[in-house]
Amino acid sequence: MLARRCRFICRFQTNRAVAMEPRDVDWQRARRFEHIPSIQKLSLTLDMSFPGGKYKNLDLSQLMMALRRDYGDIYRMPSLFGSEPMVITYSPRDFEEVYRHEGVWPSRPGNDTMRYHRLTHRKDFFQGCQGLIAQGKEWGEFRSIVNPVLMQPKNVRVYYKKMSQVNMEFVQLIKAKRDLKTLEMADNFIEDINRWTLESVSVVALDKQLGLLKGGSKDEQTQLLFKSLDEFFRYGGTLDVKPSLWRYIKTPMFKKLMKAYDNIQITTLAFVNEALERLERESQQGLVRPELLKKNKQVATIMAMDLMLAGVDTTSSAFTAALLCLASNPEKQEKLREEVMLVLPNMDSEFTEASMMNVPYLRACLKESQRMRPLAITHARKLEQNCVLSGYKVPADTTVMMVPIPALSSEQYFPRATEFLPERWLRNEEKAECPALRTTYPFAYLPFGFGARMCAGKRIVDMELELGIARIIRNFKVEFNYSTENAFTAVMFNKPNIPLKFKFTDLNK
Template sequence: MFMPGGKYKNKDLADLIMAMREDYGSIHVVPGIMGGPPMLSTRNPKDFEVVFRHEGTWPNRPGADALLYHRQMHRKDFFQGVEGVAPTQGKASIRNLCSWTLESASVVALDRQLGLLKESNKRIEATKLFHLLEDFFKVSADLELKPSAWRMFKTPKLMKMMNILDTILYIISAYIDEAVERLEKEAKEGVVRPVDEQSVLEKMLKVDKKVATIMAMDMLMAGVDTTSSTFTGVMLCPAKNPEKQAILREEVMKILQGLGFHGGIHEELLNRDSVLSGYQVPAGTSVSMVPLSLLSSEEHFPKAAEFLPERWIRNATDSTGQCPANDLKLKNPFVFLPFGFGPRMCVGKRIVDMELELGIARLLRNFNIEFNHSTEKAFRSELISFPNIPLKFKFTDLAN
């Protein structure tokens, strides 16, 4: 059914998951195809909690096999056993949103701006890196989540992924070399910064240059498109709900007053026998936990179609004043875990939180934001969600 002409061919990830759920129920097993492992899929948040609670000290999170293949096999000459955080399992383990998130991540990962938001002699190279990071997620969805024979032989799509990762590695290695050269020059000139003022990259380089390079690669691959997509959603909500935007702006202005202030799918390998939705599931089973349909479900989110940010605030009511906060609030916290849970939760959570909060606060302080276009099917689902509509935001300068 995944082959040309099949029922599931050419569906994006969200549509594919929903179609299979409709055909096979809320919990079902997809048998291993073309060398891939079998996968149990569940939409029950109670199952999510069981899986996360049973993950143990060293969780096994599948879903990055192609990235691991690149590091263990294709470019073993460079990585030499240093696999990084993203694919490792077990104990070894200019008002342009996308450009802004890459610039922000690069400050942490590479200790420099890349020049995407201003003219720079490195802009062409930085733009290439930006597109490569997006391509990584698109091809990953085909290799990791859809039937693919790449585990059996080197398919064209696998080689495309290897080329993407090779080029990302080449560009990032060049930036790392520049950082090393700059730091060595500063050391010769007697520049010494206190530890608390040293960048993440500077601290990592003191440990090992290879580790620093791989960590930078992981941070950029994990934190650019994910953050830009999230920020797009954050922007669309107040833009389409001006009354909520006004309330948020008022709160932002109070907080920033007087300051010089000018940012979906979990897979887990069960570590022990478990019971999911009444079924006995043996240890070692790959479990896919996809809450896509739950996020718009009245069962878990009362008045799910309405933008009600007050649902996340204690002791608040909705716009009519008729629905107490305890009725609006999420009943099961495992329905919404964008950064995951436990030892393998996203290592960039605090950076992303800060990036999103500072980004939206700065925009609301300086602009009124509008989006006078349809938001139907605003996102498409690959390995992550990507904006699927032109982002034609209207920014109007505020008097303040």
């Protein structure tokens, strides 16, 4: 018995040593951290901040591409006016190394201005609860409360019927507001898309519709929310990424951003409080409901705010990207319509959980649109342990920014990368026109991030996009007869940058 136990221990230790050996060897062979190409602080500050600087007027995506052109696929970014120094990498293999070793409570850097607003500027309201931007144990406890609501498919699916109602109202809004002769939407169609998105998010976050697609008394409040969300992404994207003195001096832009955060807090809180009052009344009547707002009140309030903060403009951008791709590829749109008509035999048919299990081409279209017109510009983590990235030693506690954009349009990872080919995502090889088109490396495509800190609203966004696109394609032929050059601009993420004059032609059946 003792001999067998000794042999088992020896075998376990040997296997453990073998399992760890490649990583140890890679570390020993890797080049020193100091040998990673580095950007000089003064030159970067001049180039990004002063007139005539070569990076001065670039949006975030253009900046990332320009830095890659000048410094390569991995380089060190210095600390600028109190921001953290970081390593920036464009390699999907580095992404995997970072994500595979991110620890139990992954540290996700960024959102410094929002963190200041919640911990300092409005600490009386948030009382130390940072919501989804928290770190460490606090983040773990927050996610443990909200994950069962947001991340489990069975809980998200209970909103199918209400989402279906929202989408039918959106169809009616399009019919009412499009030009009678051209059948095109007005230049400000993005505002209607934002209303649809906020209405959809509210179904989950507040378990109710706000009536935004029908106009009404909340229009002024809604306009303030949309204006403040736009300012949040515009100013926040600048102050959190580019050189700024806000950590030392409260600059005019910083003050505008704090005001935007305040307005977002005020408007979303009004919606949340109204929902909480309704739930309290229903609770007294003995009704049992499954939604988020039955949870811890403070957590529920802040989570609902975070959903509306992060889930409106971002989902609108993803929806716009999908519509542009389908409008530019009518043969793919028709193929999608054939599938959608099987699950929605009539234009006003209801979505069901069973029918939405059979829409592989719809999901493939959404994946391909997110590849061609990605939402996220960067993902970031603070390393929990030493890693070897692109052959360099990168020590624990280093902030790493991962930029996926070049890989998404690279022939190395996506053959025929410039073409909109949903078929590359189909699982059944017999259905795929060209199975060889599939990605050659899974970490090249991570639109919602990866691991424990992937986007908390992923399942909600997926559901919104699937139901929304399906309803539109079932009711209309979608066209876009204008240039799509510079269709998006990058702030914290890619936002529509052109008038969305989509043409919606009614289908006959």
